């Protein structure tokens with residue numbers, strides 16, 4: 001860790017480390033009666049308050065001490081978004097242990113690999129994931145105890161799991177007479193592995209300081225703008241970069257929290273949004289498809305839902321238009337990465353944009369957005385020379401800030417920084433007002449005749465066609481141009497469109513040589529553990545595809 005020179009005159013303010021426990025303490029003390037509502041895997045709705053959550057977190061912290069886990073050791077969770085998962089967010093990190101959220105959508109072998117890599121000591125899991133734990137428990141070498149996040153009644157009669165404990169028993173048998181320990185704010189607090197869309201998963205190890213600062217920064221009006229007047233439903237899972245920090249930022253804002261559990265289909269989400277009067281939500285574009293389609297097909301409107309953050313992959317402009325124009329929901333397009341806790345940029349208008357025509361405003365909102373204070377960014381060419389912020393020059397995007405990693409857990413991948421900046425692997429433009437737009441991931445960019453073709457633009461245009469539900473563009477080998485774009489399309493049910501008509505749709509919307517060479521209609525796109533399209537799989541599947549030669 002870098003240390004800095006001290007001034008001969010130091011400030012005379014209280015020295016108080018930025019610790020995660022201070023967030024739940026604050027919420028319980030100042031918004032104690034505010035509700036947390038969770039749809040449980042048991043099927044019912046559970047409700048209690050921040051005060052209750054704080055009490056149960058302290059009991060669980062006590063219980064963890066009893067399990068013999070030492071400060072800095074890792075405690076894993078394999079769980080949906082719900083109140084018990086949130087209790088663990090605070091019980092684990094707050095007591096000086098490290099919360100390691102596992103992604104249940106990964107292959108069980110990959111989960112076991114990550115558990116062993118992290119050397120997890122205890123593994124908490126939801127009832128849904130009992131089969132996964134039964135399959136992998138014998139391979140998890142460091143895990144001393146597995147804890148089923150349920151009450152005694154739901155515990156299996158027989159199990160292959162060697163040391164299986166019951167969550168509610170641990171809570172019931174532990175005292176809440178527990179004072180959160182105070183320690184250095186740079187201590188590790190939680191561990192998230194990258195979803196491995198590109199390459200092997202690597203761990204980002206957040207500190208208490210980085211988490212608290214990220215929670216402050218992401219709650220600000222130019223970012224997610226969370227306040228005590230909001231009711232927040234994180235659709236983004238708590239195992240995907242800590243639900244983008246919402247289990248922290250919502251609490252320090254005093255907002256009501258609503259957790260959807262495993263029921264992420266359009267109908268269940270819609271009902272929960274309405275019954276709990278949700279005002280604000282967050283998720284990746286693919287999960288919104290279900291909710292949007294359900295609302296449109298049934299001609300439903302939202303009575304309270306007014307704002308959503310969409311990020312994790314590019315928000316198709318057609319989806320943004322539907323949210324704003326048809327459903328009355330404002331969209332904040334955000335960009336970030338596991339390596340950035342995750343928030344880097346958020347797209348909101350400035351006062352200079354307010355008098356612009358709607359279409360021009362939409363162009364601003366479609367970009368990935370403006371830096372949130374705490375993050376700095378730049379674009380550079382292949383030689384590392386900084387490029388201009390003119391909105392059209394694109395280059396490799398680099399970032400830095402107190403919630404950006406300085407290296408991966410266990411130093412996987414070695415030194416990752418370039419002159420103190422973290423290379424994101426994204427290619428982007430930045431305009432004179434500081435709005436960044438992702439052209440592509442550097443691994444997905446199509447190199448055609450020595451020039452780059454960004455696939456996000458192509459996909460956005462395709463998805464504006466009424467017959468297109470989802471689209472992904474990949475580079476396929478071409479004898480003359482090295483690579484050319486191939487468009488893969490999932491048609492909207494009940495709609496027809498031919499390849500030629502879809503290609504005509506690109507006319508005038510994009511440079512002619514960016515237009516895909518062909519379209520293939522497929523049943524479904526492969527999605528990774530965090531709901532992103534796995535282009536590496538598509539590239540593999542279509543690697544021998546013969547493009548028409550003209």
Ligand code: ADP
Pocket residue numbers: 194195196197198310311312313314315333334335336337338339342368424425426438440441530532
């Ligand atoms: P992984 O890198 O394993 O997929 P992350 O969830 O950390 O896991 O993904 C970060 C990447 O997701 C970014 O580098 C970027 O390529 C992509 N991404 C995130 N948000 C956006 C967005 N709004 N638009 C386009 N791409 C995005």
